[in-house]
Amino acid sequence: MSTNREPIGVIGTGYVGLVTAAGFAELGNEVFCVDIDSEKIEGLKNGQIPIWEPGLEELVAKHRDRLHFSTDLGDALQRARLLFVAVGTPPTYSGDADLSAVNAVVDAMPPSDQHALVMKSTVPVGTGETIKRVFAEQGKQGFRYVSCPEFLKEGSAIKDFLEPDRVVVGDDGDWAGDAVVDLYAPLNAPLVRTDIKSAEMVKLASNAFLATKISFINEIANVCEETGADVVEVAKGMGLDNRIGPKFLQAGIGFGGSCFPKDVTALKQLAGNSGYHFQLLNSVIEVNELQKRRVIAKLEKHLGRLVDKKIALLGLAFKPNTDDMREASSLVLSSRLQAAGAHVRAYDPVAEEEARKLIRGVSFKSTALDAIEGADAVVLVTEWPEFAELDLAEVKNAMAGTLLVDGRNLFEPGRVRDAGLIYEGVGRAASSAHQEV
Ligand code: UGA
Numbered sequence: 001m002s003t004n005r006e007p008i009g010v011i012g013t014g015y016v017g018l019v020t021a022a023g024f025a026e027l028g029n030e031v032f033c034v035d036i037d038s039e040k041i042e043g044l045k046n047g048q049i050p051i052w053e054p055g056l057e058e059l060v061a062k063h064r065d066r067l068h069f070s071t072d073l074g075d076a077l078q079r080a081r082l083l084f085v086a087v088g089t090p091p092t093y094s095g096d097a098d099l100s101a102v103n104a105v106v107d108a109m110p111p112s113d114q115h116a117l118v119m120k121s122t123v124p125v126g127t128g129e130t131i132k133r134v135f136a137e138q139g140k141q142g143f144r145y146v147s148c149p150e151f152l153k154e155g156s157a158i159k160d161f162l163e164p165d166r167v168v169v170g171d172d173g174d175w176a177g178d179a180v181v182d183l184y185a186p187l188n189a190p191l192v193r194t195d196i197k198s199a200e201m202v203k204l205a206s207n208a209f210l211a212t213k214i215s216f217i218n219e220i221a222n223v224c225e226e227t228g229a230d231v232v233e234v235a236k237g238m239g240l241d242n243r244i245g246p247k248f249l250q251a252g253i254g255f256g257g258s259c260f261p262k263d264v265t266a267l268k269q270l271a272g273n274s275g276y277h278f279q280l281l282n283s284v285i286e287v288n289e290l291q292k293r294r295v296i297a298k299l300e301k302h303l304g305r306l307v308d309k310k311i312a313l314l315g316l317a318f319k320p321n322t323d324d325m326r327e328a329s330s331l332v333l334s335s336r337l338q339a340a341g342a343h344v345r346a347y348d349p350v351a352e353e354e355a356r357k358l359i360r361g362v363s364f365k366s367t368a369l370d371a372i373e374g375a376d377a378v379v380l381v382t383e384w385p386e387f388a389e390l391d392l393a394e395v396k397n398a399m400a401g402t403l404l405v406d407g408r409n410l411f412e413p414g415r416v417r418d419a420g421l422i423y424e425g426v427g428r429a430a431s432s433a434h435q436e437v
Contacts, residue, residue: 006179007077011105013040013069015051015324016120016150017086017155020092022056023161025063025300032068032076044069048295052350061094067306067316073108077115082179084148085121085286091262091320093412095123095269106131113142116176120150122203122263124270128196142178147196154257155321164189171198207263208281213248213254221251222294231427232409251427253381253407254291256318256327261288284365292332295405296340298424299377301377302403307341310400312375314368315382317351325354329407332382334359347371349384369398376401383408392419 007030010021012060021031035041040050047055047064060067070074076083087101102121109117119128128147135143147170152160167184169175169191181191221231231251239246255261264281271278296306303309318328325331330346337344338361345363348355352364365371368387372378372395380387388410396402396419404416406425416423 003081003380005082007032008183009034009073011035011073011076011083011085012043012087012121012245013037013050014086014088014100015053015154016152018049018051018056018060019053019152019157019161020084020086020120021067022059022063022152023158024183027161027183028061028066028113029183030068031034032070034076036071038071041069041071043203044053052420053323054155055065059158062114062193071292071294073166074272077110080114081114082118082146083109084118084120087320089121089133089257089262091265091308095265095267097122097262097274099123102127102131103134106134107138107274109135109140111138111140111142116144116146116179116266116348118148118176118180119200120144120148122149123200124209124266125197125200125204128200129269134335136227141416144172144174145196146171146180147178151203151206154324155319161188162353164394166190166192168192168199168202169195170194172200173263200254204263204267207259208267210248210285211255211260211264211288213292214250214252214260215284216292217249217251218254219287222291224427229427234427243284249323252291253295253329253408253426254332255289256329257324258326258408261285261289277386285358289332292329293336294426296336296380296403297409298340299337299403300340300423301381302424303376303401305341306337309342309376310374311337311344312371312378313344313346313362314354314371314378314380314387315384316348317344317384319385320382322353323348323351325351325358328382331357331358331401333379333381334362338362342401345371345375348382349386353380369394372398373398374398377405379407379408380410383410392416392421 008024009032010017011034011072013033013035021033025031082259085105089097103156103437128145132145135141149168165187169177169180217235224231235249238244239249264284268281269280299306313330316330318324334344345365347365402421404421404423409425413423413428
């Protein structure tokens with residue numbers, strides 16, 4: 001890989017910052033990573049990765065010489081022109097994005113006509129414009145600004161960085177935009193170079209659209225349950241239409257994570273603040289909330305009242321290949337079940353530590369079979385590959401009851417029924433009432 005690639009700074013060593021840093025290191029860039037969390041920085045210096053992301057630890061270790069970690073902005077400012085901003089923008093109570101970490105970065109920048117902030121954090125449309133105004137007010141009008149949103153999925157973030165569907169660069173047509181385009185050039189990805197506001201909107205609209213696609217298929221699934229159609233077959237039939245595509249058509253018990261729920265709400269809020277009522281997104285959010293709760297009705301359909309029933313949750317993370325518990329469906333599910341009087345036991349291959357911080361009253365088990373032992377019903381919450389390998393006859397023998405609620409349509413209904421279990425998927429013919437044993 002080229003040795004004369006320009007050094008860059010990355011501010012914020014969370015999931016987006018670290019993946020971006022490691023990705024650019026892989027492309028040959030020297031990367032100066034900065035974070036205000038000194039414990040995290042010390043850990044990173046010793047090769048400790050604070051998040052669970054497949055391949056990240058190896059990539060950081062591989063490029064130990066190119067990756068520098070510090071709590072001080074000095075080296076990054078001295079060595080790099082482009083400072084990528086990858087700090088958190090969590091939702092506030094009003095649903096707006098909390099930009100305090102972004103604002104702190106802006107305030108920390110010195111006057112300069114040789115630097116640019118490159119925004120990776122997901123921010124409301126108009127943030128770039130505001131930051132440029134603040135720079136001007138602070139006498140830093142020479143500081144350039146580029147919007148370069150990230151499209152990294154947790155669990156496959158390294159691949160998404162190195163093989164992106166597209167690179168979006170929003171800028172004022174100056175050296176900084178050119179430099180960011182050059183940085184991404186080795187990836188040979190389709191480039192959308194545009195104005196800053198449009199780049200900001202691409203990110204929000206992409207996440208909101210994908211979330212809409214999920215809520216749409218979830219509603220189709222719910223209608224399938226009423227009519228006897230199978231949503232897996234329906235999604236296959238729909239997805240082969242090029243205009244629709246097969247991805248993000250997996251019905252389940254709702255989307256979670258740190259992005260979709262936050263970004264859908266942020267876009268709705270942004271629209272509202274600008275005087276536009278974004279009707280569709282209200283429904284996307286509502287459908288998603290209701291979807292998580294439908295599991296309870298499925299359990300009650302077979303078990304009656306859930307008081308003192310033993311329910312096993314398989315998987316807790318918001319999706320497989322991550323330990324991220326933010327907005328995970330398991331959070332709502334475990335508290336609803338406990339509110340209904342059930343005893344909840346749970347197993348997740350990697351998210352237990354994170355889950356323990358957020359879920360109370362649940363008995364955490366160290367294997368799937370431990371969680372299943374003596375359960376009246378098993379609920380598949382996160383489709384970790386290891387659950388697909390479970391010996392269903394063994395599952396049946398371990399359980400006290402016979403109900404398997406498959407919240408992600410991971411199992412083949414026939415295989416589950418052959419093992420002597422009752423199958424309740426999401427939007428699948430096998431879950432209709434006449435299948436009840
Ligand atoms: C999402 C986007 O996919 C990324 O492009 C974006 O960069 C990222 O947010 C972000 O804004 O940082 P991520 O939250 O990691 O990535 O996870 P996804 O794989 O998109 O899944 C989100 C949720 O949707 C999960 O709970 C998943 O189980 C659910 N989902 C996904 C479905 O229920 N059905 C599907 O067909 C696909």
